[in-house]
Amino acid sequence: MNKAFIEEMATRLQSERESLTKELSSFTVKDSKAKVADYTTKFEEYGDDEDENASEVADYSNKLSLESALEKEVRDIDSAIIRIKEGSYGICKYCNTEINEDRLRARPTSTSCIACKKTLTQEV
Ligand SMILES: [Zn+2]
Secondary structure (H helix, E strand, C coil), rough: CCCHHHHHHHHHHHEEEEEEHHHHHEEEEEEEEECCCCEEEEECCCCCCCCHHHHHHHHHHHHHHHHHHHHHHHHHHHHHHHHHHHHHCCCCCCCCCEEHHHHHHHHCCCCCCCCHHHHHHHCC
């Protein structure tokens, strides 16, 4: 894997991480003691009317699903950054060959090559 490409991916991962955590910080509180990225959605009170209570709950549940989706992305990015540091970035975790650069450009957090991914998806 060439160095320039890995640096390009590292920069993209960092900036993606920044925008994700920025979005998360608008409606969650970060657990600073957790070892992995861990966020808790804030419950916002709109008022005491029945419809206000209903929208509080609806918004909260939407935010919860957004939280878990974003949190998962941040965790994937964090493990990709760790792989870059360890020198194992871009290597398929199943067959140990280099993952295609186009695939990594499309999805910088990929951990498997297209061939292995296909085999896995067909098995399901
Ligand atoms: Zn593979």
